Amino acid sequence: MHVRAVAASTTALAGAAVLLLPLAPARAAEGAAPAPVVVAHRGASGYAPENTLAAVDKAAALGTEWVENDVQRTKDGELVVVHDDSLQRTTDVEEVFPDRAPWKVKDFTAAEIARLDAGSWFDPEYAGARVPTLEQFVHRIDQHRQKLLLEIKNPQLYPGIERDILKVLADEGWLDAARVRQRLIVQSFGADSVRTVHQLAPAVKTGFLGTPPVADLPAYAAFTDQINPSHASLTADYVTAVHAFKGAHGKRLETFTWTVNDAAAARRVAGYGVDGIITNNPDVVRDAVGG
Template sequence: MHARAVAASTTALLGTTAFLLPLSPARAADGTATAPVVVAHRGASGYAPENTLAAVDKAAALGTAWVENDVQRTKDGELVVVHDDSLQRTTDVEEVFPDRAPWKVKDFTAAEIARLDAGGWFDPAYAGARVPTLEQFVHRVDQHRQKLLLEIKNPELYPGIERDILKVLDNEGWLDRAHVQQRLIVQSFSTDSVRTVHELKPEVKTGFLGTPPVADLPVYAAFADQINPSHSSLTAAYVSAVHGFEGAHGKRLETFTWTVNDAAAARRVAGFGVDGIITNRPDVVRDAVEG
């Protein structure tokens, strides 16, 4: 069955009234073709150490409006920007704290993490780069007038982290009308975490990372604005099915796909009609989809 028909029949079965017929792929409301939004994954992490301020700066230098990051929590409750739940891969923690294996983020204080080199592993030119706090990260993004796709990483390890993140964003001015409407999306692989953000701050745009079955999309549409799958799992039919539903804010569900780093893959998913492409190499993807 065609994906649109599947979406329609699924919606009817589940009793939702949020179904909308999608536009054709890569078409705006006025019928003109639009290129997908390009998002710098962990900053421009193909060119600078991931999730560092240097990666944000590189994304800005490449003219990339959107930056993605990962947020976790330290032993003493500080929010830091790092992808893995261990500090081992992207810092010199083994050298600085050799007796603290397996070097989990949650087992270190913010002051201890601030001592670590988070750049030398990537390139000696970046030696001395630090793991930024969430406050430092959003401040740098704001300096560049960029937009933020924030991922809540491993929320099961950090009970209550959603409320903590929203508090920091509020304190840093990121929950005002301008940021919430145009410059902020919060996403996670955890359904519960995305739902919690929506319940705590309904005006914040949210995304679910993954590829839920079409039959489950009405459930996700109640608390999410985006369904964000891996590009390897993506098809044009799935994108069309996602676009067939309204999200939590009454607009068409969007699809941001990850992590696309070459021109051919970028053109392929753009042809599916995705709304955004998350990439380590934003210049490569931008040139592919806009050129």
């Protein structure tokens, strides 16, 4: 999917130029919404074990430019890509460390987590897949020339994780001007975490995960560029309300919705005018909404 910046028609938006995500499909002359950006949720996690390098590879094979992931921190301060705050669901940690329940990410070192099989739970074909570090993950994204929607998971468990993430991104070249403009968004369910990222790295595009009341949107717009609700909570009126505000970088607030895995739901939210759809099945959504 390709997204490019375009100017909206003067009749549709009273002469205002609206800048969308880089490389988005052009807005039609009569003001029709462009096809939403398709984002592979935890990689193409409908087809490969979530948050693994294999899921990144599968997203690339499906032609998906944007990949979403989840970042948490180990006992010794390493950033790893895993969704749950426990390793139990998506690894063999119970077998490898049977006496370490409840198997929280924050209670294991990076070396211990690197021993775990993060693929067999999904399919024996992926036996031996590992929980990647953030460095490994962004390297693979770079290899495919993909774009990254990075979620700071459970920030309340990891004080200072925002600064840690930004340091890794900086060290790996992900805070250079081109990536910041076109290939990186940082999001979280934690408003304070999103605000902290904006304060520490004002150039970075940010997203808030949730559905704040419309009356609260001006406060969120001061530090975020996106409001990203669950598709189950979404309405066309809410998307219109979000789009009425300008975000932290002076462009209209965007909406990426999650997690949409079937064609009918994808067409429904696309009809609401969302800017992006986060999905386990990026090929299904792409085929349903175009782009």
